[in-house]
Amino acid sequence: MFIPLRLCRLTPRAVDWPGLAYTAAVPHSPRADVARATGWGVLVASVVLAGIYFGSRRLRDFDAALVPYAGASVFSAFGLGYRYSMWLTKPPTRLFWRRGWRLFFAPARVAHNLTRLVGLFAVNIVAQRFIEKRSPLRWTAHFFIVWGCLLAAAVTFPLSFGWVHFETAGAALERYQAFVFGLHVFTFDLDSPLAPLVFNVLDISAVLVIAGVSMAMWRRGRDRGALAVQQFGADLLPLVMLFAVSITGVFLTVSTHLMRGLHFVFLSQLHAVTVIFTLLYLPFGKFFHIFQRPAQLGVAYYREAGAHGEPAHCARCGEPFASRMHIDDLKQVERELGIRYEAVQVSGDATRLAGAHYQDVCPPCRRKHLALTQDAFWRRGA
Numbered sequence: 061m062f063i064p065l066r067l068c069r070l071t072p073r074a075v076d077w078p079g080l081a082y083t084a085a086v087p088h089s090p091r092a093d094v095a096r097a098t099g100w101g102v103l104v105a106s107v108v109l110a111g112i113y114f115g116s117r118r119l120r121d122f123d124a125a126l127v128p129y130a131g132a133s134v135f136s137a138f139g140l141g142y143r144y145s146m147w148l149t150k151p152p153t154r155l156f157w158r159r160g161w162r163l164f165f166a167p168a169r170v171a172h173n174l175t176r177l178v179g180l181f182a183v184n185i186v187a188q189r190f191i192e193k194r195s196p197l198r199w200t201a202h203f204f205i206v207w208g209c210l211l212a213a214a215v216t217f218p219l220s221f222g223w224v225h226f227e228t229a230g231a232a233l234e235r236y237q238a239f240v241f242g243l244h245v246f247t248f249d250l251d252s253p254l255a256p257l258v259f260n261v262l263d264i265s266a267v268l269v270i271a272g273v274s275m276a277m278w279r280r281g282r283d284r285g286a287l288a289v290q291q292f293g294a295d296l297l298p299l300v301m302l303f304a305v306s307i308t309g310v311f312l313t314v315s316t317h318l319m320r321g322l323h324f325v326f327l328s329q330l331h332a333v334t335v336i337f338t339l340l341y342l343p344f345g346k347f348f349h350i351f352q353r354p355a356q357l358g359v360a361y362y363r364e365a366g367a368h369g370e371p372a373h374c375a376r377c378g379e380p381f382a383s384r385m386h387i388d389d390l391k392q393v394e395r396e397l398g399i400r401y402e403a404v405q406v407s408g409d410a411t412r413l414a415g416a417h418y419q420d421v422c423p424p425c426r427r428k429h430l431a432l433t434q435d436a437f438w439r440r441g442a
Contacts, residue, residue, distance in 0.1 A: 236258075265306075
């Protein structure tokens, strides 16, 4: 009788079975992972600090009033580097990460992969089409939120780091000059059509985010499926934070243009608090998936390579059911996790390895094996 699954924890010693000597891998130390992740966090934070220092021409263009934003950004960079490194310590993530880069830079497919990357980036990142299959409303809300945030980040971080700044053109107070890394880029007049776009780009991004958050909250309040599984910290808090950052930013414009600066100091401090809290939350909450999403583009290359590679045939029925590369990688991940997932043969009171791995069996045959095993145990018990 064959038992299709035997699951047990491996220990760092040799396990002897009849006809087989198997040595389990010694588990890695979590302290080493933490130390490595801390080092990556410090490195990323140092790169951001160096970028601020040299990008602002040795702090010549750095605005001291934006120190809290820059400081929160540096801490956020440390958190992102730390968590990304910890994310890559997981055996499945590490294997697919390395395999994805190896497949991408395969000499025979580099040109094809670069062309494919442009298409994947346009569909999954620019158009956000990966979420459209769930519902049009969900895609619209996600699209507005993503591009509102990206537009705001493209303006806020360069300004906070001193990479971009504006100056009046000498004595002509009605004319502004834009500088990037200390280099003059363009000049515009205050009465030109470009001026309202430049000065209100953050308001435009805030309106996009508010519209997207409103649609997302409306959907979550009416969708019974979302109501049943959503959690405040994981699903609602990120939306509340985005709304708070956006609405307080709009309040600054309202105070300036419609209220003659009424309560501007308080509103600016409130806006700073919401932005800083969001930056500190960025590496540790749901917003971290923003940085995971580009890495997941490698899944398409993995699937494509598997489809064109050698198929894996079922050990029972002989039919192909997956790619050989995927099955071999799955076995490797299980070994790294300390999991034995092997088929064993039971004959009386003796148990021995059947010579096949459970992952070599296709899903239909697994279900058949399970039914046969349950029937055999029932007959033995009877």
